[in-house]
Ligand SMILES: Nc1ncnc2c1ncn2[C@@H]1O[C@H](COP(=O)(O)OP(=O)(O)O)[C@@H](O)[C@H]1O
């Protein structure tokens with residue numbers, strides 16, 4: 001039985017591997033069309049993403065907000081809610097977080113940081129909760145509402161950044177819209193790893209990531225992934241969210257409150273995206289700034305998080321490597337552009353190709369598992385909610 | 396090909412010998428011989444009988460070119476036949492109608508039939524020609540179909556006729572029907588059988604797959620019984636009996652009639668008083684339904700599908716609003732109360748659509764077992780964390796007690812067979828020691844072995860003093876279990892009688908709406 005299980009799970013993962021290979025194949029063709037040798041391109045990406053201590057740190061810095069969002073998306077999708085609003089919820093969290101940090105500059109860090117994070121979470125949760133409540137109580141399609149709320153959030157941010165939140169020193173100037181800098185006490189500390197003597201020789205430094213932008217947000221995100229994993233699979237709350245996500249009718253008959261759980265999964269999902277925004281402010285930018293475009297502040301983490309969540313199998317722990325993978329693509333693309341003259345937006349295209357293939361693989365695995373059976377023909381099933389594909393590919 | 400459609404069937408005999416088909420982990424078809432033969436211009440209806448998973452569909456999918464056999468030969472009129480795809484089979488006059496129909500809902504009947512056929516008008520569909528031919532075929536075989544109606548407007552019985560017409564249109568001389576009656580009401584089955592007989596008398600060969608004994612006995616000329624992928628025997632229908640077929644299917648002696656202790660009903664446990672409810676289309680689904688069930692009795696609700704039984708079960712179970720009237724269970728008013736309140740009043744429910752209402756298909760056996768009580772000890776502690784030890788112990792116990800065939804507690808429920816899923820639901824619902832049990836179609840799509848088991852369990856529950864409302868479209872089941880029989884027609888109760896007084900003919904007339 002265990003052997004059979006092993007082969008079954010092998011068969012289940014094969015499509016993903018094949019999908020990745022196929023995606024790489026298509027990507028190679030794209031690269032060749034640009035007159036770039038694919039292996040060198042991949043090499044440049046890898047080199048750019050992990051080649052140096054600083055490159056690795058940058059990859060992890062990029063991965064951090066993606067991971068926060070991906071954890072939240074995993075919860076929402078598991079709960080049957082297709083949350084496409086990571087961008088908007090992230091902005092809500094950042095606005096709230098930066099407001100707290102700017103409002104109480106005299107308070108000690110131990111007060112400001114947890115408070116700003118908590119308020120950032122709450123703001124993201126409320127923002128996601130709007131779509132959740134609309135779906136739960138008025139049957140409004142959450143894909144549409146979250147996408148629209150993304151637009152609203154961007155406009156709101158631009159409005160505030162050009163108004164009440166504008167850095168007083170920038171008044172009258174035509175510079176980038178941004179808030180004032182938060183006080184030093186409010187900054188999330190930088191993250192470095194002190195190496196024991198043996199290892200420090202190996203790495204050539206005693207303090208790994210000592211002079212990089214890597215911050216404690218990464219640790220926070222990883223802890224959150226573990227906590228969320230436990231929440232989903234070890235607690236009553238998670239059981240209910242997953243039950244409602246899989247089958248509303250059976251859940252209702254089981255006495256589970258459908259509406260409340262839909263709302264809850266959106267609150268949690270939005271909250272985690274909100275944390276992504278607040279952490280980006282407290283850990284990296286030390287202010288909220290944007291170039292005025294839709295993704296000026298988020299750097300698209302709200303969308304990339306969706307893809308990373310799917311990639312991670314809607315499992316918060318799986319989201320960790322998936323987020324690092326996407327972080328490395330983003331950072332490595334710069335190097336590729338510098339070295340080979342391939343536009344960095346090429347990575348966006350490759351990204352899209354990977355998404356298409358992996359989501360197809362997911363569909364395939366799902367179909368296959370429907371046919372598998374023990375001791376008889378499996379029951380006829382209602383149309384199954386496969387993992388919903390994101391409407392927008394990341395860019 | 397569609398122009399010069401053969402009116403004369405082209406196959407007089409077909410032989411499959413030593414067929415083998417292996418799937419990962421199962422030998423689905425193991426050295427099976429099967430034949431269909433016409434004689435003197437008269438065709439044959441050969442029934443393929445077996446429990447779920449016996450290999451019936453697989454054997455026939457080989458014949459239709461959907462699966463490649465791992466061994467064995469097929470001869471048509473003594474020439475070997477190699478099948479690489481359904482196209483090959485269709486080209487040789489073999490058609491198949493699947494368990495699940497393959498029609499495009501938004502297209503009309505004629506468009507569906509024309510689909511995938513060569514047209515004389517190039518890229519354009521030849522709808523007039525199709526219409527004429529469809530009319531001709533429906534006339535000949537009494538298959539009423541209107542070529543210009545879109546599929547989605549048709550009832551399942553009508554869709555099935557469309558499938559048959561399409562197969563005949565493609566020139567099928569041998570037609571495989573995979574569990575065709577599963578979707579039909581008893582009245583429709585009679586019409587359907589008339590069509591099959593007409594086709595046989597016209598020289599068509601028919602393979603009729605089923606696991607329903609009385610149907611096989613009623614329609615076939617010969618019967619082949621499969622069990623676990625092997626052929627048990629092939630016998631002329633005239634020499635077969637229900638009991639003997641059942642034993643061949645199950646592989647052990649079975650009980651088709653239970654000895655029931657006389658019923659000693661106690662207090663009224665479930666009471667419906669002038670209950671009204673809407674159906675899914677917003678029309679009246681239940682009209683002034685009044686009934687009661689006492690402790691220790693089984694009340695059977697008979698009726699042709701779609702006469703309110705579905706709404707009745709859901710309304711009592713709290714899943715459909717009751718627009719007027721009152722429902723009381725165990726002395727408490729439960730009208731329009733939430734399922735949670737109903738559970739507290741000692742109600743249990745075996746839902747009709749078990750994959751939708753009964754289980755969460757991607758959840759494991761254990762997770763489904765705790766569906767109602769997941770937040771209570773021993774399955775949870777401290778109101779937050781699940782207790783896996785408690786969950787595992789209890790579900791292992793249920794698996795043993797209810798003889799559920801599953802590799803383990805962590806197996807996704809969807810990979811179990813219908814009978815085993817139903818046993819798990821039974822384990823969960825009866826485990827709560829209910830005082831009132833609503834059992835809706837408890838054995839639909841369930842194999843004989845599990846059916847027998849479920850029936851015994853229901854009777855056991857009755858002797859423990861549970862009030863049971865049994866809603867079933869299977870008249871045999873109603874008659875085998877009930878102490879009282881109620882007949883529903885168009886949402887109303889139009890007849891009620893003690894089991895002893897049931898006269899089958901009168902019951903049939905009531906089901907058809909006669910007062
Ligand atoms: N496509 C398939 N892949 C793997 N196993 C299958 C497949 N189709 C059927 N089986 C298995 O083969 C056996 C026979 O199935 P089937 O022919 O559908 O039975 P029946 O039609 O008699 O109910 C069962 O154990 C079933 O699980």
Ligand SMILES: [Mg+2]
Pocket residue numbers: 377448451452453494573
């Ligand atoms: Mg079958």
